[in-house]
Amino acid sequence: MTDEFHRIRRLPPYVFAEVNKAKAAARAAGEDIIDLGMGNPDSPTPPHIVAKLVEAVQDPRTHRYSVSKGIPGLRRALAGYYRRRFDVDLDPETEVVATLGSKEGLANLASAITSPGDTILVPNPSYPIHQFGFIIAGAGVRSIPASPDEEMLRALDRAVKHSVPKPTALIVNFPSNPTAYLADLDFYREVVSFCRQHDIWIMSDLAYAEIYFGEKVPPSILQVPGAKDIAVEFTSMSKTYSMAGWRMGFAAGNQKLINALTRMKSYLDYGAFTPVQVAAAAALTGPQDCVQEMRDLYRERRDVLIRGLHAAGWDVPSPDGSMFAWAPIPPRYAHLGSLEFSKLLLARAKVAVAPGIGFGEHGDTHVRIALVENTHRLRQALRNIRSFLQSESNEAPREAVPSGHAA
Known part of the structure; x- marks a missing residue:
């Protein structure tokens, strides 16, 4: 052995x-x-979110198995957030799935879409699950620069020309962990255009969407016309609402990728505890002060x-x-x-x-x-x-x- x-x-x-x-x-x-x-x-965690959790947990019906892809009200709440924040329309049934934090979603989607030996493009430095989710799934990772600029775009072009096999997916993460870089919509347009041309899936990690300090407000890659043809985006309740231990996140975007993740999760979990999902929906739809x-x-x-x-x-x-x-x-x-x-x-x-x-x-x-x-x-x-x-x-x-x- x-x-x-x-x-x-x-x-x-x-x-x-x-x-x-x-x-x-x-x-x-x-x-x-x-x-x-x-x-x-x-x-x-803000008191009104905790109060909703306490209220929901008093109902014994919420103690049963939940829904792996997320209860309908939670998926509708996430779609509502995207509409308000990014002017992006999402179908809660086919373009949204709840995850046990964005980390779980990234890892399970990597397993769902990766074949042994696939080439995945990942910024370096980057949050560890961005590369190791795919490494665990059997892929090879090619590093690209982490900065959202021409250097990354040139690296994408080199990767397509010189990688064997050709890259199948790209990770982007802005605002980024650990570098704190922010990307703008023009950069996302370039990335989406390139990846559509070369049939490369995009996985965008937007966990820090609401933590910004100047006039430069982080956009969603799904704001780019045509992005939903190839992209899925991960968000999280952890930082925005100080709910890290609650393990509540989302994937949204391309229906094929969302379906793959939903199917994978259906074999692995029954979703977060229902009161946690109810409270997360209250966070997204309630006061945003x-x-x-x-x-x-x-x-x-x-x-x-x-x-x-x-x-x-x-x-x-x-x-x-x-x-x-x-x-x-x-x-x-x-x-x-x-x-x-x-x-x-x-x-x-x-x-x-x-x-x-x-x-x-x-x-x-x-x-x-x-x-x-x-x-x-x-x-x-x-x-x-x-x-x-x-x-x-x-x-x-x-x-x-x-x-x-x-x-």
Whole structure:
């Protein structure tokens, strides 16, 4: 017997586990670690959504098996959101399916449409499930640049000319995790035109659609005429409504892709707990003040973080969207790479961040900082980082910090 199963062999060791191990060791030793690593919203779910969950759970009929593709009211609510937000019409019966978070939807659609050896185009760096969902399904992944510009478009053209077999699908993710890039509708038009010409499916991850800070409002790729011929888009309740643990998301768009995902899910799950779906529908159709409040909260945290990092001598671009800052490793520590720098920052500044290598090899020059602590804790983190970076005795190490070292 082999030491590892076939699909497990295709998954590298989870990079974030090393930082998590060091973080756990530090906390076990009584140290106060400020965790800006995982994109885990710290704000409570808005009260009216929780109230709807409580109301629904009182009905014993909701405790039975639910509907894998999502209860009709929830699918109608998502279609209503697309109509209001993007002026896109969706058929709730054939163009919408509810998922257990966008991550589950992406992975199951990858399994549904992938044949062994298919070539899939994925930005690098990118959220891990974007490539590993397809790798698990047996595909080969070709990396393309992550920025929504001519560089990505040229890479698409090269990929079609030089990939064997020809690419069958493309992942796009804007506002992006981890880079916080935003795309505009003109870019999406170019992508849709190219992919229609070359018979390439598009999977758009729009989980951060409502987290933006300027006048540049993230569009949906489905706004492009003809996009529904080849594209499906994933959205999530996790960030918009601080419902990460509820595991509620959606796929919307091309009927063939939606049908494939629906059929796959029908064999794998019975859908989210019905009261969760009822509450999610209430979130989408109810008062939306909470969405603006969430946006204002992340904007305030972004401003505190970026100003503080600049004051500490760390030049980090201010993100226009998402709940992350994509921070280039300070030149003094660039030789360490993102994993060892993250471990050093944890050991010396007591701040946990996500190493960029966890999002692909082209992310190794950066770390991702999540806006998941209140401003008081962010300022504490910034004081620690500033002390670490500006300490005269703090020579940049030539060797890596030992794994699990927390002091």
